[in-house]
Amino acid sequence: MRLAWWLTAAALLVLAHPARADEEEPTKLSYRVVVDGVEQEPASIGGTRMMIQLSALTIQGQRLDLTDPKSIKTFLGSSELKAPYSLGTFGATRGALAIVIVVQATLDYQEVLPVIVETLDATLLGALDEKTQVAVLPYGEAIGTGKLTPLKTARGKLKGVSQDGHAGDPALLETVERALVMLKKAKTEPEGRSLRKMILVIGDGRDRAGDRERVTRLGDRAKKDGVRIHSFAYSPTDQRRPLLLLGELSKRSLGTFRWLQRGQADSWTPKFAQLHEEIANQYVLTYFLGPDDDPAGKKVKVVTVGRTEATSNEVKVPDALCNREPCAGYCASDRCIVPQPPEGRGILGWILLVGGIALGAILVLGAIGYVMTHRSQRIPLPPGMLPPGVVPGAFPPGFVHGGAPGAFPPPSPAPMAKQGPPVPAPAVVPHLMFVDGPRAGQRVPLRHGFTIGKAPTCDLVIEDGYTSTHHAQIVMDAIGNCKVFDQGSTNGTFINGVRVTEAALVHGSAIKFGSTSLQFLAQ
Secondary structure (H helix, E strand, O other): OHHHHHHHHHHHHOOOOOOOHHHOOOOOOOEEEEEEEEEEEEOOOOOEEEEEEEEEEEOOOOEOOOOOHHHEEEEEOOEEOOOOEEEEEHHHOOOEEEEEEEEEOOHHHOOOHHHHHHHHHHHHHHHOOOOOEEEEEEEOOOEOOOOOEEHHHHHHHHOOOOOOOOOOOOOHHHHHHHHHHHHHOOOOOOOOOOEEEEEEEEEOOOOOOOOHHHHHHHHHHHHHOOEEEEEEEOOOOOOOOOHHHHHHHHHHHOOOEEEOOOOOHHHHHHHHHHHHHHHHOOEEEEEEEOOOOOOOOOEEEEEEOOOOOEEOOOEEOOOOOEOOEOOOOEEEOOEEEOOOOOOOOHHHHHHHHHHHHHHHHHHHHHHHHHHHHHHOOOOOOOOOOOOOOOOOOOOOOOOOOOOOOOOOOOOOOOOHHHOOOOOOOOOOOOEEEEOOOOOOOOEEEOOOOEEEEOOOOOOEEOOOOOOOOOOEEEEEOOOOOEEEEEOOOOOOEEEOOEEEOEEEEOOOOEEEEOOEEEEEEOO
């Protein structure tokens, strides 16, 4: 596969005829699969969670489709891993990213440099996560200074890059070496998180040292450090042979190589957009391993089958850690969570538990009794109506009827002879009779405080869609005289076709609550 990669890169550089933007890709694309990193951490469901960052790209950076589960086979050592996995993308994770931009700033790049700066900022940097660390290292006769900074700061520095007026061979390899040192010292926030590292080299491939062995060493060193070098090769003078140096750096570091034949924005924009696609949508395979599985120390590789058959590099699986630290529980958002085992209650604990339950039951029963007792109290009567069993004239002097609820007077201390003869209870209990509907002819005996409405607690429950929750109430004196009071219902209470708020009932009165018709019967 490496031979095919190299031959394709060479073919791109020796093409005799100029190509349009849509002709820059060769007819047959070479591709490869690269494991960029492996992490393992304790999982909350037991066992561990192993995450593999996987790049599946053509040599020109196009992303391969691996969404079919049958297209991926993962091996631990020589054995295929059969554990379940989920397929995600780098952009949907909390993964950190650090990029060093190495851009040529010689006199040759005078015209194209503003185009590069504008399209790189708008198409790539402007689309990256704000947590991305970026450094800008322009190079020419001298090497520019810089460090990894927040994205916003780096974008400001990029806009200030300009050509240095030097026309000789630039210090390309020295700048790449400085970028590798910078990424090796890179840290994350919080410290210890995994960090995806890459170098973007934008230039024509010329280097003043001309040391081919140094090219090899730098490419291999980048691969060992997990740094991918992505080259954007452009020669304003169409000198193609030096571009092979960039191809070698990309090949040995397992990066990508993009060749641009023109300096216009419509040539650079799709290339930078393609790199952003590769960054954001890099595959992340998450395997869930059982407590008895221990892949630490083994080498993992991924093999793709089907339309794209390739074998990745091998990467050693690290120990299961949480934020680079051992964890006796499970890892959640870079924090080690250790579940606390349940503690025994002991004899005193059980005594307190049983006593608490008993005390709670007593309080509940007491509350129920209190509520039932107060609900059984009689409601106050409107002025002029007497509670059942109370004889007219039996109230003490100065008592005003209609006071606070339940404010009936105590028995009169006056001699019984002065109270007058008691009035007997009515011989016939008044009723309400349904006039129509499925309950036609049904009779309901009345009592003092009789309630009508659709609430389940009413004495007469009517659910006809027009009756209010607490629609009306009927009160009765000691000799059976009844009076109806509307309780502020929506559709009103009607006596003999007239809407009333309160009215005395006589034998034969037609009553209507909502849409339900009844008749009052006192005989």
